[in-house]
Amino acid sequence: MRADMIGEFELIEKYFNRPARRAALGVGDDCALIEPDPGMQLAISCDMLVEGRHFLSTVAPQRLGHKALAVNLSDLAACGAEPLAFTLALALPRADEAFLAPFAQGLFALAERHGCELVGGDTTAGPLNLAITVFGQLPAGQALLRSGARPGHDIWVSGRLGDARLALEVFRGRVSLPGDEFEQVRRAMECPEPRVALGLALRGLATSAIDLSDGLVGDLGQVMRRSGVGATIEVDALPRSDILAAQGPLLQRECLLAGGDDYELLFTAPRSRREAVLEAAAAANTEVSRCGTIDAGEALRVVDARGAVVAMPWQGYDHFRS
Numbered sequence: 001m002r003a004d005m006i007g008e009f010e011l012i013e014k015y016f017n018r019p020a021r022r023a024a025l026g027v028g029d030d031c032a033l034i035e036p037d038p039g040m041q042l043a044i045s046c047d048m049l050v051e052g053r054h055f056l057s058t059v060a061p062q063r064l065g066h067k068a069l070a071v072n073l074s075d076l077a078a079c080g081a082e083p084l085a086f087t088l089a090l091a092l093p094r095a096d097e098a099f100l101a102p103f104a105q106g107l108f109a110l111a112e113r114h115g116c117e118l119v120g121g122d123t124t125a126g127p128l129n130l131a132i133t134v135f136g137q138l139p140a141g142q143a144l145l146r147s148g149a150r151p152g153h154d155i156w157v158s159g160r161l162g163d164a165r166l167a168l169e170v171f172r173g174r175v176s177l178p179g180d181e182f183e184q185v186r187r188a189m190e191c192p193e194p195r196v197a198l199g200l201a202l203r204g205l206a207t208s209a210i211d212l213s214d215g216l217v218g219d220l221g222q223v224m225r226r227s228g229v230g231a232t233i234e235v236d237a238l239p240r241s242d243i244l245a246a247q248g249p250l251l252q253r254e255c256l257l258a259g260g261d262d263y264e265l266l267f268t269a270p271r272s273r274r275e276a277v278l279e280a281a282a283a284a285n286t287e288v289s290r291c292g293t294i295d296a297g298e299a300l301r302v303v304d305a306r307g308a309v310v311a312m313p314w315q316g317y318d319h320f321r322s
């Protein structure tokens with residue numbers, strides 16, 4: 001081992017051993033111990049980030065730390081769960097402190113904002129790979145599921161869609177943007193903000209929810225399959241940044257409908273609850289837009305502002321097909 005590199009145990013101690021506050025037992029033993037509040041169910045989700053697949057080698061370590069946890073908190077948000085704790089399984093090519101220090105900083109900054117503490121993990125040498133498992137809690141039986149959408153329900157999305165994909169297209173050399181605009185869309189790609197407060201506010205209100213990670217068409221398709229319904233999306237009603245709105249119409253649609261990496265929530269709610277949805281979103285300090293309707297049947301139709309059907313050549317992201 002090189003003298004300038006720290007060892008496994010020192011590394012864990014220095015960067016990942018934080019005192020547990022809420023957990024009964026955190027890092028350091030064979031297991032962590034967490035206890036949900038009385039009457040609450042645990043909500044558990046795991047997401048892995050692999051270099052070259054989920055992030056580019058150009059990403060700043062601090063943003064990578066943020067994103068690794070953000071994509072997991074986004075799953076808790078989609079279920080309406082309150083974050084409690086997480087574990088971190090880390091494969092690192094080298095015990096490089098110039099990477100670890102900012103990585104841990106980005107990770108813990110987001111963790112602290114959401115009261116979600118690191119309670120354990122595993123650390124090994126290997127190609128850079130990050131797997132986080134998050135634990136959240138919610139009142140038993142109140143999880144927002146993919147299966148509750150019914151014909152006639154409105155379809156809503158949070159935030160703005162498509163900027164992360166636009167940034168990826170800049171990296172791929174297909175699009176070029178002025179420096180400040182590139183920074184803005186790059187931020188959307190590298191620093192997504194998980195919609196935890198909105199997920200909590202939608203409990204008892206949304207009939208189904210999913211977080212948008214693989215592109216709206218693919219993710220809405222999951223809700224449709226699990227709920228046994230079809231859907232109509234009004235592409236012109238999908239919320240987008242001024243930067244995306246200034247791009248050509250085909251690129252806009254591709255980024256909005258098949259973008260991926262948005263980490264916004266897509267959810268459904270009865271028409272009669274429109275006011276309540278807007279109030280919940282305002283209370284959660286999160287923008288929401290109504291962008292379609294759940295239909296009987298099983299087809300997805302994408303229409304423009306005049307109701308004309310828009311061709312949809314894009315599928316959701318599939319790791320083994322794309």
Ligand code: ADP
Pocket residue numbers: 012016017026027028029030031087088089090118119120121122123
């Ligand atoms: P074991 O051999 O029992 O798996 P380890 O030696 O791998 O234990 O880990 C020692 C302790 O450090 C455990 O409590 C484990 O959860 C924790 N740990 C290991 N890696 C990480 C990490 N990347 N982040 C947080 N905790 C970690």
Ligand code: MG
Pocket residue numbers: 121122123
């Ligand atoms: Mg271990």
